[in-house]
Structure formats: structure tokens, C-alpha cells
Amino acid sequence: MNILIVDDTKFNLEYAKNILIENKINCHILLANSGKKALNLLAAQTIDIVILDIVMPEIDGLEVLKEIRKDEKHHNIPVIMFTSLTDKQALKKSFEYGATDFINKPIEPIEFISRVKSAISIRNYALYLNETLDTIKEQNQELLSLNKKLQETQFYLVQKEKLVAIGQLAAGVAHEINNPIGYVSSNTETLSKYIHKIKTAIDQYRKLLDCLSDTDIQSKEVQNHMKELYSLKKKLHLDFIMTDIDSLIDDSFKGLEKITKIVQSLRNFARHDLENDFNYYDFNDLVEETLLLIKNEAKYIIDIEKDLKDLPLTSCNRTQIGQVxxxxxxxxxxxxKSQSREEQGLITISTFSNENYVVxxxxxxxxGIPKDIIDKIFNPFFTTKEVGSGTGLGLSISYDIIVNKHSGELLVxxxxxxxxxxxxxxxxxxxxx
Ligand SMILES: Nc1ncnc2c1ncn2[C@@H]1O[C@H](COP(=O)(O)OP(=O)(O)OP(=O)(O)O)[C@@H](O)[C@H]1O
Ligand SMILES: [Mg+2]
Structure with missing residues (x-):
């Protein structure tokens, strides 16, 4: 404990010091014979208690007291004022400025020592409180960061659980759908060929019918057949069917292609066979490969800018990262594209690395993504796209790949x-x- 005694009278300084020594007060005593020296000492080292004379030349005790209280780190220091009984006005002021106690002059050893002892216990108590406060602050900080970690872990766990459940579901559904898709696709292909042939034949029959209608046919039977054929053609809307049939088949092919893609993504989503197919790649190569695929989609509408910094090779699953x-x-x-805007769009792709990550x-x-849906975009089947144009699986698959399969982060x-x-x-x- 450092006790600073400030008095311009040398006798008082020595006398006070001796009382402390004689009473075996366990402390280090510092003496200052002016306000200036006292402030220098306070700035230079930790002082626990100040015993301060009020009346001093140049900087008096009240000034020193004001300076002490200005500094936040000295808020808790007990300051005991030395004062003569006649100096009531200054004493009043010193309490206004934040003095803790006072000791009468001339110094009376018993009074002096009892005041100092109570200042020591006040100081010890304040130090203990400060320490406790620091510990509480530290623990609070720890609790906050633990709480944050818990929330994150909970989010990952929920996400992972969802993905596992959806993965199993997806695998089952994909398996069930895949087989019928196979034969529906192949049958549609064959049907389309048959229909093409039937259409060619019907065209020929119709040409023949038109030819016959221009000739003079005697046979009543043939005439009846021809009549029947014309009325059938009308009744069955054959002209419309002949033109509509191609677009129906086209649509069916497109639909099948879409279903196949969805099943494929569902299967990828649930695939475990390629899970361990990790190797060392330059991430920039994967970016370039993906850009080749996307460029056509973006042509004339969107500029694509690249800023790819040199990267260290990193271990990843090429197919999966490509998919992300x-x-x-x-x-x-x-x-x-959804904005149908006039000016060109811009997509910027940049890569760089730091000590721990390729980014x-x-x-x-x-x-942009509105605030009320941004938390949902990684959920399986969440989509804002029109029915049929988005499955809502893209980002949930990507999240699974980056976070669960590569121990990375995917942020938006x-x-x-x-x-x-x-x-x-x-x-x-x-x-x-
Ligand atoms: N760059 C983006 N800008 C604006 N919205 C986005 C962007 N990326 C994703 N979203 C939003 O997140 C939703 C989910 O995206 P996600 O890729 O998972 O599914 P999707 O694109 O709708 O369908 P899918 O990718 O399966 O065809 C999108 O429907 C869209 O609302
Ligand atoms: Mg998508």
C-alpha cells in the first residue's frame, strides 16, 4: 500500500511518517513538500491513500484534490485532509471536492493512526470491489461469447439435422422417381417418333383426300367415306391437333428434362459416394470452369468481372465446390435478369487468401434480398421463384457442402x-x- 503525505512543513511530514512507522503500518510512505510534487508522484505511480495539507504555497491542497478527482483512475483513492480547527471554510470546500476524511493539526497520534487505518480499509475494500468488478466483467464477456457460440452451434445443428432429414427424404424420393422417369422418357421418345410417322402418313392421306375431292368419283361408297373423313377431320379438330401435337411433345420433353434435373440435384444432395473424393485444387481453376458454364446465360445482359489473386492449393471436393x-x-x-432492367448487370467474382482461408x-x-427472408434462403425448398422455375435447393445444398462437408463458411x-x-x-x- 502506497501512502502519500503532502505538507509544505518538513516537521509535519516527518512526524506523520514516524507515527506510521511506530505503529507498524504495513505500507510504503512517500513524502511531498508541495502540491506540484504531489501531482507528479500521483502521475508517476500508483498511490493508495493521500494525506493532504490544505494550506500550501502555489498549488494548495484544494487544487491538488480537484486534480486528483479529475482523473478517473484516482476516483477511489481516499484523500484525508490535514486541517486546523480554525479552517472550517476550507474543510467544507474539501468535502465538496471529494475529500474522504480530515485530520486535525497539530497532529494527534491516536487520531492520526485511527483515521489512516480506516482509510486503509476503505482502500482495500475499493480495490477488492474493483477486482470483483473486473472479474464480473470478464465473466460477463465470456458468457456473452459463449452464448453467441451456443446460438451458432444451435443454428448449425438445426441446419445439419434438417439437411440430414431432407437428404434421406431426397434420396428416397429420387430413387422412386428415377425409375419411372427412365421409362417415361424413353417411351416419350418412342412415342414422338411414332407420332412423327403417323403425322407423315396422315399428311399423305389428307393430300390424297384433297386430290380425290378434285376428281369425279363415281363410287357412292368412296364418296361416303370421303364425306365421313371430312366430317371427322372437322369433328376431331384434326388441323389443330396436327399443329399442337409438336408443341405438346416439346413441352413434355422440357418437363421431363426439368424433372430429371431436379432428381439429379436431389441425388447429388443425398450422395455419399463422392463425399470423400477430396483432392488438392487451385480454387481459381474451379471458378474459371464454372464461369465457362455460366457465361452463355449472362451474355449481352450481364458483365462478369474477375479479380482472382494467386491462391495456395487447397483440399476440396471438385464436383461439390463446382456445384456451389x-x-x-x-x-x-x-x-x-428478374429486374428486366435497361442497363447491364454486373457480377464480380474475387478470390484471395489469408493465413487460414481461401476466400x-x-x-x-x-x-438484393429483403431482410425478412434472408434468414430463410439456406432452408431446403425455400424459393421466391415462380412455381416450376426454382426448387429452392441450390443454397441449402451449397450450405451443406461448404459448412458440413468442407468445414468452411458460407456467408451472405x-x-x-x-x-x-x-x-x-x-x-x-x-x-x-
Ligand atoms: N443473388 C441473389 N439475389 C437475390 N436473391 C437471391 C440471390 N441468391 C439467392 N436468392 C434468394 O434465395 C432463394 C433461394 O435460393 P436457392 O438457390 O436455394 O433456390 P432457387 O434459386 O430459388 O432454386 P434452385 O436453385 O433450386 O433452382 C432464391 O429463391 C432467392 O429468393
Ligand atoms: Mg438457385
Whole structure:
């Protein structure tokens, strides 16, 4: 404990010091014979108690007291004022300025020592309180960060649970649908060929019918057949059927293609066979490959800018990461296209790395994602796209791939009418040499 005694009278300083020593007060005593010296000492080291004379030349005790209380780190220091009984006005002031106690002059040893002792216990108590407060603050901080971690873990767990459940469901559904899709596709293909042949034949029959109607036919029977055929043609709307049939078949093929794609994504989603197919790749190569696929979609409407920094090779599953990049880039293209705007859109893809991660940002200047749905976009089957144009699986698959399968992070930030940024962070796993 450091006790600072301030008095311009040398005798008082020595006398007070001796009382402390004689009473074996366990402390380090510092003496200052002016206000200035006292303030210097206070600035230079930790002082626990100040015993301060009020009347001093230049900087008096009240000034020193004011300075002490100005400084936040000295708030808790007990300050005992030395005062003569006649100096009531100054004593009153010193309490206004924050003095803790006073000791009468001339110094009376018993009074002096009892005041100092009570100041010591006040100081000890304040120090103890400060320490406790610091511990509480630290614990509070720890609790806050634990709470945050818990929330994150809970989110990941819920997400993972959902994905596992949906994965199992997807695998089952995909398996069940895949077989009928196979024969419906192949039958439709055969049917389309048959229909083409039937159409060719019908065309010929119709040409023959038209030819016959221009000739003079005697046979009543033939005439009746021809009549019947003409009325059938009308009744069955044969002309319309002949033109509509091609677009029906076209639509069926498109529909089948869509179903096949959905089943394929469902199967990818539930696939475990390629799960361990990890190797070392340059992430930029995967970006370039995906860009090749997406470029055509973006042609004339969206500029694509790249800023790909040199990256360390990192271990990942090429097919899966390709799928993530494609999902996110397709979303960006679709988002910009949905605006049907006049000016060109812009998608910027940048990669860089830091000590721990390869980072890829995919930024679009599209419509952005409203705040009330941004928490849902990683949920399986969440989509804002028209029925039939989005399955709502793209981002949930991507999330599963990045977070669960690659121990990385997939982050989104978005501003309505400004655009959206998806950030992929893949942990760098160095090749063991
Ligand atoms: N770049 C983006 N800008 C604006 N909205 C986006 C963007 N990316 C995703 N979204 C929103 O997130 C939703 C979910 O995206 P997700 O890729 O999972 O499904 P989808 O694109 O709707 O369908 P799918 O990818 O299965 O064909 C989208 O419907 C869209 O509302
Ligand atoms: Mg999508």
C-alpha cells in the first residue's frame, strides 16, 4: 500500500511518517513538500491513500484534490485532509471536492493512526470491489461469447439435422422417381417418333383426300367415306391437333428434362459416394470452369468481372465446390435478369487468401434480398421463384457442402436495390510434404 503525505512543513511530514512507522503500518510512505510534487508522484505511480495539507504555497491542497478527482483512475483513492480547527471554510470546500476524511493539526497520534487505518480499509475494500468488478466483467464477456457460440452451434445443428432429414427424404424420393422417369422418357421418345410417322402418313392421306375431292368419283361408297373423313377431320379438330401435337411433345420433353434435373440435384444432395473424393485444387481453376458454364446465360445482359489473386492449393471436393459456385452464380444471374432492367448487370467474382482461408466473393448488383427472408434462403425448398422455375435447393445444398462437408463458411450480405454478396470461406489444408 502506497501512502502519500503532502505538507509544505518538513516537521509535519516527518512526524506523520514516524507515527506510521511506530505503529507498524504495513505500507510504503512517500513524502511531498508541495502540491506540484504531489501531482507528479500521483502521475508517476500508483498511490493508495493521500494525506493532504490544505494550506500550501502555489498549488494548495484544494487544487491538488480537484486534480486528483479529475482523473478517473484516482476516483477511489481516499484523500484525508490535514486541517486546523480554525479552517472550517476550507474543510467544507474539501468535502465538496471529494475529500474522504480530515485530520486535525497539530497532529494527534491516536487520531492520526485511527483515521489512516480506516482509510486503509476503505482502500482495500475499493480495490477488492474493483477486482470483483473486473472479474464480473470478464465473466460477463465470456458468457456473452459463449452464448453467441451456443446460438451458432444451435443454428448449425438445426441446419445439419434438417439437411440430414431432407437428404434421406431426397434420396428416397429420387430413387422412386428415377425409375419411372427412365421409362417415361424413353417411351416419350418412342412415342414422338411414332407420332412423327403417323403425322407423315396422315399428311399423305389428307393430300390424297384433297386430290380425290378434285376428281369425279363415281363410287357412292368412296364418296361416303370421303364425306365421313371430312366430317371427322372437322369433328376431331384434326388441323389443330396436327399443329399442337409438336408443341405438346416439346413441352413434355422440357418437363421431363426439368424433372430429371431436379432428381439429379436431389441425388447429388443425398450422395455419399463422392463425399470423400477430396483432392488438392487451385480454387481459381474451379471458378474459371464454372464461369465457362455460366457465361452463355449472362451474355449481352450481364458483365462478369474477375479479380482472382494467386491462391495456395487447397483440399476440396471438385464436383461439390463446382456445384456451389454454379448455384450461387446462377442465382446472381437469375436475380439480375428478374429486374428486366435497361442497363447491364454486373457480377464480380474475387478470390484471395489469408493465413487460414481461401476466400471467394460473388457480388451481384441485382435486387438484393429483403431482410425478412434472408434468414430463410439456406432452408431446403425455400424459393421466391415462380412455381416450376426454382426448387429452392441450390443454397441449402451449397450450405451443406461448404459448412458440413468442407468445414468452411458460407456467408451472405445483401442490401435491397443494391445487390448481394455471397462469401465462401474454405479452410486451407496444406499438403503434407
Ligand atoms: N443473388 C441473389 N439475389 C437475390 N436473391 C437471391 C440471390 N441468391 C439467392 N436468392 C434468394 O434465395 C432463394 C433461394 O435460393 P436457392 O438457390 O436455394 O433456390 P432457387 O434459386 O430459388 O432454386 P434452385 O436453385 O433450386 O433452382 C432464391 O429463391 C432467392 O429468393
Ligand atoms: Mg438457385
Amino acid at each position: 459456385l454454379l448455384n450461387i452464380m446462377v442465382n446472381a444471374v437469375q436475380a439480375i 471467394c466473393e460473388i457480388i451481384d448488383d441485382g435486387p 450480405s445483401s442490401e435491397v436495390d443494391q445487390g448481394t454478396t455471397f462469401t465462401i470461406k474454405l479452410p486451407i489444408k496444406k499438403m503434407s510434404s
